[in-house]
Amino acid sequence: MAKLRTAVIGAGKMGSLHTRIYSELELSELVAVADSDASKAGELAEKYGCRSFSDPEELIGKVDAVTIAAPTDSHLKIAAPLIENGIAVLIEKPLASSVEQGEEIARLGREKGVTVAVGHSERCNPVVQAMDRLEIKPRFIEANRVSPYPFRSTDIGVVLDVMIHDIDIILSIAGSPVKSVDAVGVDVIGQNEDICNTRIVFENGCMANVTASRLALKTERKIRIFSSQAYLSLDYFRKEGIVIQTAPNVDVVEWIRERQKEPGFSFENVNWPDLLNIENLKIEDKEPLKVEQSAFLEAAAGKRERPIVTAEEGLAALQCAYKILESIKEKAWQ
Structure with a gap:
């Protein structure tokens, strides 16, 4: 089974968990970690043997699927250019910092035909x-x-x-x-x-x-x-x-x-x-996080119909x- 090139945006606690799981999944080839704090990104990337970036847009062209574990108010800004460039995204809950921003993320996913999942891991x-x-x-x-x-x-x-x-x-x-x-x-x-x-x-x-x-x-x-x-x-x-x-x-x-x-x-x-x-x-x-990420990657690879929680479901919760x-x-x- 061909691997998907993966990355995590956010080097905090949740980002660290997602990075560790991507390093373990059979369908994942962990490529990078990105965070506005370059030292945090570098430290986490060194631990898992991948590259680090301070600007998420530097990932475009280098990855197939990304988990966004950054502050909620940055979700739309980070997700939009990735989705527009055909990169599947899993966005940690809540989907966005407002209903309007959540609607925009869901709309972009539909229009571009890109898998957008939301990290409601309790599901x-x-x-x-x-x-x-x-x-x-x-x-x-x-x-x-x-x-x-x-x-x-x-x-x-x-x-x-x-x-x-x-x-x-x-x-x-x-x-x-x-x-x-x-x-x-x-x-x-x-x-x-x-x-x-x-x-x-x-x-x-x-x-x-x-x-x-x-x-x-x-x-x-x-x-x-x-x-x-x-x-x-x-x-x-x-x-x-x-x-x-x-x-x-x-x-x-x-x-x-x-x-x-x-x-x-x-x-x-x-x-x-x-x-x-x-x-x-x-x-x-x-x-739960491993179940969530595995389903996300399978959906992004066309191996299953949908992720555990879709953008529309994340929007409904929001x-x-x-x-x-x-x-x-x-x-x-x-």
């Missing part, structure tokens, strides 16, 4: 992959993503930094346009919100309650999904989950109904979970995030 989390296989149609979703202060991404609030992971996942499984958004957010440390809770209502009736915080005392990344087919409880952080499907538990419901009719029967010693058919999700422990931010502003605390 590649083995828990999410397992959930997709069950083809659940949710009616209510509850997601919590909280952690101690990360001391990074201080230029954006918790919605674009953290909650957007769950927004992308929820949009992908709700399968319906957003009807309304109601949110409240609080800024504690900086000028952007550090805590946010939002309720998203979809046109098909599905509802989602989403909480994100970067001021918690411990890390928690969980989602619960309720549907007529099953109940799922998933822990992204621990990479584990359970599913309680309706069909195997019909007899349990009927047994309870019959016992309720019996005079004097007591449920005092009955343990509800012991009655249920509870299945542990089978989860393949694969590195649009929903900005609706949440608008709702926060409407309820701004004085």
